[in-house]
Amino acid sequence: MSDDAGRALTYPEVGASRGTLPAGYRHLKVERVLGSGDATFRAAADRLLRWDMHRAAGLRIAPGTPPAAVGLEVRLEFGFGPLRLPAWCRVVDVLDEPDTRGFTYGTLTGHPEIGEETFLVERGTDGVVRGRVVAFSRHGRWYTKIAGPVGHLVQRRTAQRYLDALAGT
Template structure:
């Protein structure tokens, strides 16, 4: 369902919000990548700021408008990537935000026209020993003919971009 003031697009998958359950719905491939960031409040706070400021996306080579608001339920975000004049874009909508003392993050789902269909969740977590990790989980499946055609190469690209997101969360002056 479109959101007032949003992109006007609808979700391109029926399992909206399923990422909260940490189990991929049937018919999707799943992905989980975790990276230890260090220990302490400063690292947790800095990583959280990079996450909510979209810096991890920008560090991965994904362009977002400077006016993109911080993640909040219902916020639509236009992601762009490419080289030089050859650019592609896709829309996502934030479906969930986590703001707990030791866990911060958000999930977004893909909208009509996106090359994939599914959700991606981005979390920064602090355990009882103050160790900080970044965790990205996703469930997805191809939504366009060219992503179906890409097959295993598409999954490789998804893993590479996810690794770059993790690098972007970690890359700060602690």
């Protein structure tokens, strides 16, 4: 939850991670089969919307943070041990349909990156449940610029860890 109401989104293409990804950013698309059936769908959607996916991937989120909802500002912390960097995001879209659940958040002032990320749990007509992460981003701070391609590899690995968490592995 935000303790600074003055934070602003850092990019103009709000909602673009749900459609055509904009030029001028790195693009990321990662998908995985999570299992099948209603119970798998409900459990994965719950882990996603309640931030358990992020926590299982190694990010810190304050206990008691409400489930994803449009307008919610959340402080993610990533790093190792006591060395943690804050990354503020705002939920800009929530999808709550019978066979698709998820949300999109965008980076706020002070985030190390600039861009947006969408997280989805989808159930196909065959009952197969898939998790999907779609993002566009570019460097937002000097230290992410120095990290170069390593930063993109970390982002891809984190997205894979998100999907592992949705699968319950």
